[in-house]
Amino acid sequence: MSTVATAVIEIEQASFAYGGIPVLEDVSLRVEAGEFLGLVGPNAGGKSTLLKLVLGLLRPQQGRISVLGRSPKQARRHLGYVPQYPAFPRDFPIQVLDVVLMGRLGLGRGLSSRFGAWRQRDREIARQTLIEVEAGELAAQPIGALSGGQLQRVLLARALVGEPEILILDEPTANIDHRLEGEIFELLAQLNKQLTIVVVSHDIGFISSYVSRVACLNRTLICHRTEAIDGNLINELYGERVRLINHHHGDAQTDLSAAAAADSKEPQTSLHPPQEHPVHG
Amino acid sequence: MAEFFTALLEHSFLQQALIAGLLASIGCGLIGPFVVVKRITFLAGGIAHSVLAGMGAAVFYGFDPLSGALAAAVVAALLIGWVRLRWRTGEDTAIGALWAIGMAVGILFVSQTPGYATDLMSFLFGNILLVPTRELWFMAVLDFVLFVSVALFYRQFVAVAFDEEFARLRAVPVDLFYLLLLVLVAVTVVLMIQVVGLILVIALLTLPAATAGQWTGTLAGMMMGATLLGALLTTGGLALSYAPDIPTGPTIILLAGALYLLSAISAGLRAKRRAEKAVRSITRG
Numbered sequence: 037m038s039t040v041a042t043a044v045i046e047i048e049q050a051s052f053a054y055g056g057i058p059v060l061e062d063v064s065l066r067v068e069a070g071e072f073l074g075l076v077g078p079n080a081g082g083k084s085t086l087l088k089l090v091l092g093l094l095r096p097q098q099g100r101i102s103v104l105g106r107s108p109k110q111a112r113r114h115l116g117y118v119p120q121y122p123a124f125p126r127d128f129p130i131q132v133l134d135v136v137l138m139g140r141l142g143l144g145r146g147l148s149s150r151f152g153a154w155r156q157r158d159r160e161i162a163r164q165t166l167i168e169v170e171a172g173e174l175a176a177q178p179i180g181a182l183s184g185g186q187l188q189r190v191l192l193a194r195a196l197v198g199e200p201e202i203l204i205l206d207e208p209t210a211n212i213d214h215r216l217e218g219e220i221f222e223l224l225a226q227l228n229k230q231l232t233i234v235v236v237s238h239d240i241g242f243i244s245s246y247v248s249r250v251a252c253l254n255r256t257l258i259c260h261r262t263e264a265i266d267g268n269l270i271n272e273l274y275g276e277r278v279r280l281i282n283h284h285h286g287d288a289q290t291d292l293s294a295a296a297a298a299d300s301k302e303p304q305t306s307l308h309p310p311q312e313h314p315v316h317g
Numbered sequence: 318m319a320e321f322f323t324a325l326l327e328h329s330f331l332q333q334a335l336i337a338g339l340l341a342s343i344g345c346g347l348i349g350p351f352v353v354v355k356r357i358t359f360l361a362g363g364i365a366h367s368v369l370a371g372m373g374a375a376v377f378y379g380f381d382p383l384s385g386a387l388a389a390a391v392v393a394a395l396l397i398g399w400v401r402l403r404w405r406t407g408e409d410t411a412i413g414a415l416w417a418i419g420m421a422v423g424i425l426f427v428s429q430t431p432g433y434a435t436d437l438m439s440f441l442f443g444n445i446l447l448v449p450t451r452e453l454w455f456m457a458v459l460d461f462v463l464f465v466s467v468a469l470f471y472r473q474f475v476a477v478a479f480d481e482e483f484a485r486l487r488a489v490p491v492d493l494f495y496l497l498l499l500v501l502v503a504v505t506v507v508l509m510i511q512v513v514g515l516i517l518v519i520a521l522l523t524l525p526a527a528t529a530g531q532w533t534g535t536l537a538g539m540m541m542g543a544t545l546l547g548a549l550l551t552t553g554g555l556a557l558s559y560a561p562d563i564p565t566g567p568t569i570i571l572l573a574g575a576l577y578l579l580s581a582i583s584a585g586l587r588a589k590r591r592a593e594k595a596v597r598s599i600t601r602g
Binding site: 091093112113115117119122123124125128129130131134135137138139140141142151152153154178194198 | 485
């Protein structure tokens with residue numbers, strides 16, 4: 037990262053509570069242009085909430101957030117968002133291409149970009165974006181006919197088609213298997229050449245081989261560093277009695293990246309248990 | 318049936334009735350699909366019933382009942398929408414309250430208006446055979462309002478119906494379009510009242526759209542299908558009820574219900590056949 041790097045997301049001492057329940061406390065985080073930031077932490081650690089603050093869907097009770105030098109609400113149309121759970125009913129009568137086209141709402145000026153049906157140019161861009169995420173053949177499928185991995189690609193296309201400067205993904209691979217997870221992250225690594233990416237995950241081990249920096253969140257920001265994550269840190273993040281698994285790679289380099297499974301129920305973690313964990317690296 | 322078609326050529330009241338049915342089916346096609354996919358049938362029912370307050374007040378004070386209905390429907394739509402947007406919950410309670418209170422207010426007004434007891438029945442169940450030309454024009458204007466709104470803001474309405482959160486992130490004024498959609502539902506309710514009455518409106522609003530939805534995978538397809546089915550059902554109901562001299566509104570609704578049921582059964586059978594065929598094709602290799 038060069039010294040003239042500009043911050044595209046600046047969170048200063050933000051705190052947020054749902055009703056009487058504090059979710060985020062005094063969180064400060066700076067994301068610079070071109071970064072690929074992984075946001076990790078246990079369930080209910082506030083990761084999704086932090087994303088919603090950046091997207092301007094929620095407002096912090098304390099602190100300040102600026103995105104691309106503007107308020108989150110004003111910066112919205114320059115962000116691409118892939119939600120953890122699709123917020124729409126799967127039986128909605130709509131084809132994939134029309135779902136992707138919704139990512140182009142709010143773009144452009146002039147009457148034809150606001151009113152009436154989609155223009156041919158928008159359709160062409162949507163089709164092209166589907167091909168980029170390797171889902172070109174799905175364009176005419178009803179949204180309800182997709183598998184989990186296909187839907188994830190379509191949601192990614194919907195986020196990308198709006199020509200975002202920052203791509204924000206909330207557990208993009210929570211519902212798909214490891215092979216697809218790898219494919220999606222390879223795709224994100226490609227996209228990172230043009231975009232800043234922030235991705236939420238509960239799986240530190242997996243994402244650390246792709247992202248340029250990891251930030252750990254459990255109500256407050258515990259770390260945000262580039263170095264390898266060590267056992268102490270994971271203990272700090274997830275609480276006591278967490279097991280670590282070493283991954284030995286072909287080049288004999290030890291990668292301490294992998295995740296852990298908590299023995300205790302408290303705090304609850306959703307890291308995958310060691311026995312189903314042989315594939316990474 | 319044949320008797321109906323010869324009568325249609327002779328009597329202008331039947332021609333008017335036919336036109337009223339066709340005008341109502343445009344609303345049924347443009348807005349019905351949104352009610353079905355957005356799952357706001359109960360909300361539309363609340364708006365429809367609260368309309369009686371406006372109609373009752375209008376006849377009591379000597380105005381046109383349809384303009385009273387329109388005012389009440391729009392107010393009810395905005396109230397319910399406001400409750401949902403403001404508190405996020407309690408929407409169904411608000412709908413239930415407006416539903417009953419609207420009926421109660423309406424019945425009190427009608428009871429205090431001498432000579433209007435018979436009109437109550439036509440408010441509740443419609444009277445397509447007594448649509449004056451003036452009200453046909455009124456219906457045409459409502460159709461025009463619906464058509465222009467949906468044509469201009471089709472993308473925004475689909476986005477708000479599909480995924481409100483994402484629409485909000487694309488800088489679509491979601492609350493505004495949600496309220497506008499409810500107002501259009503209110504307009505459609507008023508459009509249909511003359512044909513089937515306020516109690517039966519809900520079936521004409523949702524059944525043709527839901528039936529079309531069983532055979533098409535897009536919202537635009539649902540809109541076209543629901544318009545055609547609406548036209549078919551209102552015309553068919555009118556023709557069937559004419560010779561035996563039975564009320565038209567309930568006949569239309571029973572037809573719509575029967576068609577929906579048949580369509581659901583055959584769509585189910587079709588899905589089953591397709592699945593069996595797909596499995597056969599793998600087992601054969």
